Amino acid sequence: MDAADVPTETVRVLLVDDQELFRRGLRMVLEADPGLEIEEAHDGLSGVARATASAPDVVLLDVRMPGMSGPRAAAAIKEVAPSARIIMLTASDEESDLLESIRNGASGYLLKDSSVDQVSDAVRRVAAGQSLISPPMATRLLEEFRLLATRGEPEPRGTKLSDRELEVLRLVALGHNNREIGQKLFISENTVKNHVRNILEKLQLRSRVEAATYAVRERLLDLP
Incomplete structure (x- = not known):
């Protein structure tokens, strides 16, 4: 238009x-x-x-x-x-x-x-x-989705992740920052950072946006 x-x-x-x-x-x-x-x-x-x-x-x-x-x-x-x-x-x-x-x-x-x-x-x-x-912001978002689209499919439903990492991933996908995740899970912000880094490494992702997109696509958020 x-x-x-x-x-x-x-x-x-x-x-x-x-x-x-x-x-x-x-x-x-x-x-x-x-x-x-x-x-x-x-x-x-x-x-x-x-x-x-x-x-x-x-x-x-x-x-x-x-x-x-x-x-x-x-x-x-x-x-x-x-x-x-x-x-x-x-x-x-x-x-x-x-x-x-x-x-x-x-x-x-x-x-x-x-x-x-x-x-x-x-x-x-x-x-x-x-x-x-x-x-x-649009450029950054499109680049993240492009990278995700050109990469092979991750293993389904976060099978590589521990229960704690899945909890962290869900909160990342809901838009919470590291401090907020730490408060919700009663862990330190540094521990959250370590979990996020491990999640990205295990799923071969490069950013929180890719991780959030993965969580939504794999229905890890129990959304309708």
């Missing part, structure tokens, strides 16, 4: 970010576009509440916020406002954050160094039904 094909009617946007200065500043510049109506929420929980009340067309959602993370908020928003389209707008270029966001219903993933014009354009494109990922 070309830019000329993107609808120009008013788009109702919910901006969810715990950094007030960033949130207010972005609202001011986006409101210069007469086709965008902006409202705010200061964290994930209030974002879900606001989405429930107003059913926005597009939600701009930070990834890392206190209380409820952006990806978890995205999943909750899709429950209460199924028609809302979600764009993660974040400083995080972590592949695990991108993967978790997409798994939880995000249609876009933009880094906060994007220009105002890029954000405004992304809002309209995602509202029109497109999906959009910042070029640096």
Whole structure:
């Protein structure tokens, strides 16, 4: 779809970010576009509440916020406002954050160094039904999937992995970082790092994204 094909009617946007200065500043510049109506929420929980009340067309959602993370908020928003389209707008270029966001219903993933014009354009494109990922993240993700696709099939269902390694792999695929995995399994962050390294070596994978994709493909997450 070309830019000329993107609808120009008013788009109702919910901006969810715990950094007030960033949130207010972005609202001011986006409101210069007469086709965008902006409202705010200061964290994930209030974002879900606001989405429930107003059913926005597009939600701009930070990834890392206190209380409820952006990806978890995205999943909750899709429950209460199924028609809302979600764009993660974040400083995080972590592949695990991108993967978790997409798994939880995000249609876009933009880094906060994007220009105002890029954000405004992304809002309209995602509202029109497109999906959009910042070029640096898209390039990285596509490369990871290309490498995975050109490699031979791993052994089915993680048969090379220990029970603990399978636990770690499942949590990696759910988007948790090493610190969070350590807290959930009551082990140190260094131990988690060692487990992740062993998982990648045993499965002949090169990154957490490949490991997460493997876990989803082999149905190790017990997802529907």
